[in-house]
Amino acid sequence: MKNFINEVNIFDILKETQTPSNQSVETIIHKSLELKGLNPAEAALLLNCEDEVILNRIFATARQIKGSIYGNRLVLFAPLYLSNRCINRCLYCGFSQESSNSNQHILSKDEVREETKALIAQGHKRLLLVSAEDQAANIDYLKEVIKTVYETKVGNGAIRRVNVNVAPMEVKDFKTLKSACIGTYQLFQETYHKSTYNKMHLSGPKSDYLKRLHACDDAQTAGIDDVGIGALFGLYDYKFEVLAILLHALHLEERFGVGPHTISIPRIEPAFGSEISNHPPYQVSDRELKKIVAILRLAVPYTGIILSTREKESLRNELFHLGVSQISAGSKTAPGGYSGSGNPPGQFNTSDNRSLTEVVENLATMGFLPSFCTSCYRSGRTGEKFMDLAKPGEIKKLCHPNALLTFEEYLLDHMPKSSQKIKDFLSSELHKIEDPHIRKTTSDYMELLLQGKRDLYL
16 A cells, blocks of 8 residues: 655645745635635645734635535534444543543444434434444444434434444445445544654554555445545644645545545544643644634635534634534534433543534524535435535535525424524525525425425435
8 A cells, every 4th residue: 555645745845835925825815716726835835824914815715615615504413422442552542542441332232222312302414423443343333333323213303314433444344334325434544644643553453554544545445435534633733734634635536536525623632541632742723723724625625624522612613614514513422422321431522512402503693504414415416426516616506405404494393492583594595595496496395394394305
């Protein structure tokens, strides 16, 4: 396996772009509005900008690009942790063997069902299954878990899309995962800087840098055409990590014709038993995280940028305006956390502990459209088909009405006493749909939702 992350090239690019001129930055900003993305050298020039006026221009452009492609919608999901039993020794993680404790647990089928019921009762439609690496959390276990999640119902509610964040596997096992009807396979490299990676991953299968780096290749080879990548910011220099993410995206684009469906931007948060998590070697400030989100939006405009509840409410509210398109809400990071069936420490600390309803209400108040949509996955708009719509900004013609329908469904089932302000917001969003046929269809579907129909989408 080849290491397609050329570290020497990254360092050379960062050195050559240390003093960006205002003219060069303006040229790059102008180019980004074409929605064709940026190369690593162009992104490096933006990363090296420190002038507040220029940064505000970058932030405003990120807001404009996100609106051009995805509109004002924000997709909501929750992570469902299956196991905290891990055979890896990773210095930053609360699930590491270094942090082993008597509360290690892997969810049974019945416990998975109870966790799913608790999440459905909140109003969730999309889950991200997360598991520590352990022999018991094998492909047969995962397939049974996914089947259980999809089969679980609570009243009108059900989970309609399951994404998966688990350890790399063989291509044959990825094919089995694909057959279980997952949406996106997600895996973070943690850090793309190889010597730092080796220092942070002391033993276990995860200590194999190249195997992890090529996991998304293997997933796509197996037919999983939506993959998600990311880095854990704080392990190494954030500028290096952003350029490495871009190289990873370019590699996937060149090999498979499809870049990453999502990019995640988590920062290290304190974790049980991890000294490094309390004192990250390359602490990323709030200002730097804003730069990361905005520049990724300019550089990879088509991708979904995922923000977790690691960040506090006030910062999340700012980042929503800078390019984020998917967010978790009401998250628990330990197995059994939603149903109360277990009480082990989480993988890391969360900072935004609001309920899903509180987050939804806040989003609508700020003018963002909460979305629980799963229509692309179930309509076959994945991989290249999705990118053909996302890259030119056409996908929002479907995303917007489908987000409206899922928001209306959420209000009916979970916020029946929603304020007049939210009802007015819903009405105004309906009238934003330019195509009269799509607007009429959406309006008709919303009426059917009022009559008790569910799961309607374009």
